[in-house]
Amino acid sequence: MDKYHLILNTAPAGYDQYGDNIARGKIDTFEYFSAKVGNSRKMMIYxxxxxxxxxxxxxxxxxxxxGGDETEWYHHGNPQVILDNLYAASKLAPMIVVMPNGRAMPNDRAEGNLFDTxxxxxxxxFESELLHEIIPYIESNYWVQIGRENRALAGLSMGxxxxxxxxxxxxxxxxWIGGFSSAPNxxxxEQxxxxxxxxxxxLKLLWLSCxxxxxxxxxxxxxxxxxxxxNVPHIWYEESGGHDWPVWKNDLYHFSQLIFQPFQC
Structure with missing residues (x-):
């Protein structure tokens, strides 16, 4: 086994179901105008x-x-539940989570041939929109710290x-960067x-899992x-499962506990 291979236990039973009598965060949809795309776009924010x-x-x-959009994590991954439970257990650094639509085009719905050019x-x-529109929007409208060490970026498959x-x-x-089951994009x-x-x-953390x-x-x-x-330090986490939500939810459970903490791989 190589030096960057990490063995983790699968998230415990009930990690994605609300615990009893815990404080809950909020997850809402927000609309903003994208100059890059030329129309209004949506993102969910926890x-x-x-x-x-x-x-x-x-x-x-x-x-x-x-195959998703800004609602995919919410509908399939219960991120607000996973994170609320971790906050209740004092396992997370204070953070908000921004779930944008990574398909930067006027009709950004996941419909038709998803592999069209x-x-x-x-x-x-989407890179330009994230860097020059979404991040400035968040930093102008939310009580957030500004700086590279206060930003993490992660996603599943294409994301x-x-x-x-x-x-x-x-x-x-x-x-802080994480690739969950990263796709051929x-x-x-070497690039x-x-x-x-x-x-x-x-880097504070580079995470790869699949x-x-x-x-x-x-x-x-x-x-x-x-x-x-x-010899680039990173975490490599091979886990049971395929290209599916149990894997990605488990990744979020583990990855979220490492970011913004006094940790460096």
Whole structure:
């Protein structure tokens, strides 16, 4: 086993079901105008229990897959339940979670042929919108800390590829990056990390995970192998399951406990 291979227990039973008598955060849909796209777009935002202007919060930008939109995590992943339970157990640093629509095009719904060229291009175009519109919007409208060490970026499948592509390409914006079952939109490892020394110096956490039965596991395998050869610190987590929600919910459970903490892999 290589030095970056992490063995974790699967999230405990009930981790995605509300515990008794715990404080609850809020998760709501917000609309903003996208200059990049040219029309209004939506994102869901989770604010933790007790959110107030008495403190400043970190931000996790959490991305969906090719078949989803800004509601995908909410409808399938229960992020607000998972996070509320972890807050109740004092296992999370204060953060809000932003779930945008990663398909940056006028009709951003997951319909028709999801692999159309323009739809795939829209996932690439999202980088500019995230950096230049969404992040400034969040930092102007929420009580958040501003700085790369206060921003994390993670996602599942297509969103995992986006997170690695955007995060590793913009280390001045993000110090915590996670790819859950990253899809083939992920750039080649040599493109993701052309300067291993710089990446090592700037990152607080680089997380890669995938189910052992996932047909797309080769994408994460090759990224991990390259990082291992280049001695770039990261977490590599192979888990039971395929390309499915039990895997991604489990990833969120573990990843969220590591970010914004006094931790560095």
């Amino acid at each position: 604010t933790p229990p007790g959110y107030s202007d008495n403190q400043r919060y970190n931000v996790l930008y959490l991305l969906h897959g090719i 323009d739809k795939l291009q829209a996932f690439e175009d 995992g590829g986006q997170s690695l592509n955007i995060g590793l390409g913009n280390l001045d914006h993000f110090a 992920t750039k080649a490892p 993701l990390v052309p300067n291993p020394e710089e990446t090592t110096a700037k 189910g052992v039965l996932d047909n797309l596991k080769y994408v994460s395998d090759q990224t991990h192998a390259y990082l291992d050869r280049q």
